[in-house]
Amino acid sequence: MAAGTDNALLDGGRLLPLVEDFYTIQGEGYHAGKPAYFIRLGGCDVGCSWCDAKYTWNPKLYPPTDVGTVIDRATSCAARAIVITGGEPLIYPLGILTGELRRRGLEIFLETSGSHPFSGVFDWVCLSPKRRQPPLDDAYGRAHELKVIVESEADFEWAERNAARVGRHCRLYLQPEWSVSERVMPAIVEYVKARPEWNISIQTHKYMRIP
Numbered sequence: 001m002a003a004g005t006d007n008a009l010l011d012g013g014r015l016l017p018l019v020e021d022f023y024t025i026q027g028e029g030y031h032a033g034k035p036a037y038f039i040r041l042g043g044c045d046v047g048c049s050w051c052d053a054k055y056t057w058n059p060k061l062y063p064p065t066d067v068g069t070v071i072d073r074a075t076s077c078a079a080r081a082i083v084i085t086g087g088e089p090l091i092y093p094l095g096i097l098t099g100e101l102r103r104r105g106l107e108i109f110l111e112t113s114g115s116h117p118f119s120g121v122f123d124w125v126c127l128s129p130k131r132r133q134p135p136l137d138d139a140y141g142r143a144h145e146l147k148v149i150v151e152s153e154a155d156f157e158w159a160e161r162n163a164a165r166v167g168r169h170c171r172l173y174l175q176p177e178w179s180v181s182e183r184v185m186p187a188i189v190e191y192v193k194a195r196p197e198w199n200i201s202i203q204t205h206k207y208m209r210i211p
């Protein structure tokens with residue numbers, strides 16, 4: 001459980017620490033370009049130095065919120081797909097939230113580091129492994145998409161180590177770390193041209209200046 005957020009307080013996942021929810025375009029990975037309603041949960045104990053969502057790390061800043069109110073908002077717009085992200089969403093029991101979203105006929109996508117046990121039902125799992133707190137063994141077999149962040153050329157070896165553990169049909173992406181994107185892009189391009197099992201994912205929403 002995340003530091004400071006007691007599971008009992010969350011009533012088995014009926015309440016979750018909500019940072020923000022908004023309707024936008026999935027910017028990254030396999031589903032890039034697809035409209036999706038984002039649900040961002042607070043709390044992460046991984047601590048990536050370049051994390052673009054550091055404001056989510058402390059769950060105490062985000063009071064437990066009834067998942068029903070979020071689901072009502074998500075189903076009041078035209079969204080057909082939901083992205084559950086964070087923070088690290090797998091810190092929390094996601095069975096109630098995802099079960100209810102599925103019952104409403106929505107597609108459910110997950111963004112995760114895989115560093116906590118799985119709960120909930122998902123149509124698509126994006127696994128973005130982190131050296132500081134690597135995925136649990138179980139996460140690899142659940143990934144539809146492996147998205148490795150590349151900060152320097154040393155990350156190619158980390159990418160291959162993770163790719164060796166996912167299923168045969170899992171899509172493979174290298175995503176430049178945003179602040180060094182211009183610097184690392186030439187190496188990523190050459191890497192992917194030489195190893196076409198990999199694809200490039202860029203954070204298109206940042207270029208579009210949307211959330």
Ligand SMILES: C[S@@+](CC[C@H](N)C(=O)[O-])C[C@H]1O[C@@H](n2cnc3c(N)ncnc32)[C@H](O)[C@@H]1O
Nearest residue numbers: 050051052053086087088111112113128177178
């Ligand atoms: C903020 S994280 C939240 C979900 C989960 N904690 C995770 O890391 O997968 C969402 C996605 O953004 C990626 N990401 C975060 N900061 C980034 C950055 N500076 N540049 C590129 N990708 C980044 C993460 O690797 C992850 O794929």
Ligand SMILES: Nc1nc2[nH]cc(C(=O)O)c2c(=O)[nH]1
Nearest residue numbers: 025026027028085111205211
């Ligand atoms: N548009 C948009 N696409 C995204 N894909 C993954 C994101 C995330 O922060 O998990 C993200 C995000 O924050 N915004």
Ligand code: SF4
Nearest residue numbers: 044046047048051087
């Ligand atoms: S695991 Fe995800 S939310 Fe946590 S620090 Fe890393 S990128 Fe940020």
Ligand SMILES: [Mg+2]
Nearest residue numbers: 052053085211
């Ligand atoms: Mg983001």
